[in-house]
Amino acid sequence: MSNRSILDEIGADVVLFNGKVVTVDEDDSIFEAVAIKDGRILKAGSNEEVQSLASSRARQIDLKGRTVLPGFIDSHEHCIRRGLQADYVDCRSPPVMTINDIVEALKAKAGEKKEGEWVVGSWFDETKLGDRRWPNRYDLDKASSKHPIYLGRAGGHNAVANSLALSIAGISKDTPQPSGGRIEKDEQGEPTGRLDEIAAMNMVRGKIPSPGPEESTEIMVEKWPEVEEMLLSWGITTMHEAHIKAPASLAYQELLKKGGLRMRVGLMLDGMTPYGGYATDDLARQGIRTGFGWGDKLYVVGVKIGVDGAMGSLTAALTEPYSNDPENYGIVRVTQEDLTEETVRCHKAHLRTCIHAIGDRAIDIALNSVEEAVKSMEWKDHRHRIEHAGYVRPDQLDRMKRLGVAVSASIGFCHPIGDSHYDALGTDRLRGYYPMRSFKEHGIVAGGNSDGFGRNWALTGIYGCATRRSSGGRYLAKEEAISVMDSIRAYTINAAFLEGTEDEKGSIEPGKMADFVVLDRDILTVDPEEILQTKVLMTMVGGEVVYEAD
Structure with missing residues (x-):
């Protein structure tokens, strides 16, 4: 068999060349090109190295100097509903x-x-x-x-x-x-x-007439393409979907079965506290653990439970009152006992908990529960998550690290609604507002999310990480800003860590899934203010082009 025939058998079926390929590997390596075979990354390297691996039938994509990043992973959204x-x-x-x-x-x-x-x-x-x-x-x-x-x-x-x-x-x-x-x-x-x-x-x-479970599933399946196209146009290749009960889960399974799911979705199934879901009991009884799934496009990330409300509406639970409402400390929606009991049950069943906690009082309650869970049984790499973590005290950072807690940080709030949070916390507490630099310095892995606020979620979140600037022009603790590269990590490799797939996605390295986003400018070198104007030109999932800008 000739060398050409061998290459046609084992060579790359897609090649992206003549670009800036930002790998987000440990060394922050940057290359010109990347080769893909069967939906996986074959090699990133120079144009010459990568193109020499192409089969005669390979699709060749000239990037024309554009920037390629790993596909964005948004670690907390509510989309299918x-x-x-x-x-x-x-x-x-x-x-x-x-x-x-x-x-x-x-x-x-x-x-x-x-x-x-x-x-x-x-x-x-x-x-x-x-x-x-x-x-x-x-x-x-x-x-x-x-x-x-x-x-x-x-x-x-x-x-x-x-x-x-x-x-x-x-x-x-x-x-x-x-x-x-x-x-x-x-x-x-x-x-x-x-x-x-x-x-x-x-x-x-509860008094509003709503479709039954079967009709709800049908409607969500029917409407999904429009929602998914929006997400793909923003470069989001994986999304963690919170608050999932049976109709939404069935809708995703139906989409997967029919080939209607182009992106990847990790499910946070509703627990009982305070959402009235049955994931904790049902999954534990069936022996289903974190990571169970229906392939690499649909799987269980964990069980969603929660403590408090939201900062913008002054219902996140704080230990000191709101700056703009001095009699208000927010709302705690659960008892410590109920949350701890459910967290321990999840832990013993090897189910990761994803605990909604925005205010520092809520974070205390969440960490108390995780502490009891960790004591109850050894699970070295549990990666229990705090969802949001809107105001974190220094002592809580130390405790998060000790307990092995990861954070799905809603830093995507900073630009679109940061002004209301500035008013709520006041200047003295801003250092604890989604403290991305402190997370990094303490060795706490923090992924990024927008939880539905704003547009172009990942890029808006990256902007928030790097600038800490609200839409009103106020800075929310500039000292907590991180580099653009670390900001990209929050929406790629760190977010992959949160679901336990950092060996499969989140960076452009051989063997990993070929999930990419191509941008119209190099966000590593432009003025950070330009990040908000950045457009996604192409999105790839598993080596397949799933979105191209007009």
Whole structure:
């Protein structure tokens, strides 16, 4: 057999050349080209070295000097359920800039519906409204008094309902406060319409007619291509999907079965505390552990449990009160006992816990639970995760390192909503705000996520890591900034570590999955302010081009 015939048998089937290939390996190696065989990386090197490995049938992609990075991994999102929200009124800012804008948008939707049908809005953020206040029941009554209205806040931890919706839910001045939630009441004891956290929100949300499990699965499958195309256009090749119950899990399995899943998805299945899911018991009884999956495109990352709320809406649990609300310490949604019991059960079943904890008081509770779990049984490489970690004290950094905790840091919040967090914490606590440099210095592996806020999630998060600058131009502890290369690591190799696949993805090295993103500029050398303007030109998953810009 000739050398050419042998090369055609074993050579690369895709070659990217004439570019800047940023490998994100331990040495921060940079090459000109990379060869792919059967969806895996064969070699990164010079143009000559790599092209000599190409088979005669290889697809040759001239990068024309563009930059190639490992595909982005976003370690905490909520994506597939967007398919169930097609009828929602999008109230995010911009373009919605006043409460009146919200009212008019809800009124228009009510005009499309029969009397008595629900109107649902989402993604309002009072910190970005000109009114600088929360809408209340009386504002929403102006949109309609003949339609129950439920308006969710950005982040999913708060909502506002109109008077009819409150009446349907049986919420009045005599309604007691639910455990782990809050019904806001005015000085006369009347509900204002504001509902904080799941326990209160579900009192109204549970009254909204919704499709059954089978129909929900069908809708999510049908709507997924649009959601996935958005993610791929942002260079996201792997996403960790939080809050997964049966319909969403079945939707992903159906997509995989039909060849409709082009990216990779790691599932965080809902635990009981406080989400009312059954993953802990069900997976443990079946002997299913972290890493179980349906191939390399769909697998279990861990069990999602949680402690507190969100910082922007002042429900994250702090040990000291909010700077802009001195009587408020946030909300703890669980008891220490319940969280510890579930964390220990997961640990003993070799199920990684992914614990929502934003404020430092919540992080204390989460770390207490992990400490008890670690004592209960040896599992050397558990990688239990703190999800978000919005305000971390120095003593907690030491404890995280000692316990072997990893962090899925919502540094993607910094630019789009950092101004509200600046106001919430005040200047004295900013050093603990998503402290990416401190994580690195303490040897804590921190991946990055945006949890749905902003656009172009990974690049916006990289910008936040490197600049610490909010959309309002304020800096949230510049001393916690990290280099652009380390910022890239947060959305590549570090995020792969969080799911235990750093030997399979997250860097451009031989044998790893050929998941790449091609950018229109070199974010390592441009002014960091340009990172926000950077566009994804091409996204590859397993050596297959799954997105190309027009």
